[in-house]
Amino acid sequence: MVGASHSVPVVPTSPTSPTFLVSPVVPSPRRTTEDGGSVWERARRWYEDALGWPTEPGEPVRLRTGVRFDVLDVPADAGYATLQRLGRAGGLGACAPAPGFPVAVRGERMLLLVAAGGAEELPGLLEWLEWGSLPLGLTAVGAGGLVDAPLAPGPGLPPRPPDRDGLRGAAVWLRPPEPECEVESSLPALSALGDAGTPLDLARLVRTLATQCHRVRLTAGVPPRARPVARVG
Structure with a gap:
């Protein structure tokens, strides 16, 4: 019929129609820094060149353990209590401006760097300490082993990529390593005596950590006291 409008019928689309298929995920653009490299590339250069720590290829940056250091992984509450207790007793060595050995936090866990070989000593130490x-x-x-490389906060450290998927709960430095001093010389070791100017004795660190970990388990469910604010620099 002349003058009649011709409309195309709308056909309902079912949820299984190709219209609802999810398109392939397009990787987010690599974030760059002022020097033109991605934050991961900058982080890798910092760890490898400034500290001499080997990393694993890929992103995010992961550090290889057992070469320059090992890592003790403990509940954060127990870690904070241990650092406070050892600090009051003068048991932490010094490497200004950040006293003591490097420590990072990752969510509800704390990562304490110790001398390479410390991980192998841990089971025997725990048995010896009952x-x-x-x-x-x-x-x-x-x-x-591998651990995610903490990226921030810390003076001179590569920035942590903002709002990037998968970084929630990523590790950050509580007490960052200092390239100006030999980091390995500050790491708790089994052979160290823990006197002034020497690294903390690994046995003493493990004993204090075990005691605080046990206390954390006994007080599970009890509202924790306010934690100290991480101070860097």
Whole structure:
């Protein structure tokens, strides 16, 4: 019929129609810094060139343990209590401007760097200290292991990429390593005596950590006291 409008019928689309298929995920653009490199590239250069720490290829940057250091992984509450207790007792060595050995926090966990080989010593130390039969939540990462590289905060450290997927709960430095001094000389070691100017004795650190981990387990469910604010620099 002349003058009649011709409309195309709308056909309802079912949820299984190709119209509802999710398109391929397009990777987000690499964030760059002022020097033109991505934050991950800048972080990798900092760890490898400034500290001499080996990293694993890929993103995010991961540090290889068992080469320059090992890592003790403990509940954050126990870690804070341990640092406070050892600090009051003068048990932490000094490497100004950040006293003591490097420490990072990752969500509800704390990562304490110790001398390479410390992870292998942990089971024997716990048995010797009569903590071996109790579940403490105290673990170690040693030879052949990997840990995510903390990126911030810290003076001179590569910035943490903002709003990037997968970074929630990522590790950040509580006490960052200082390239100006030999980091390995400040790491808790089993052979150290813990006197002034020497690294903290690993056995003393493990004993204090185990005690605080046990206390955390006993007080589970009890509202924790306010934690100290991380101070960097």
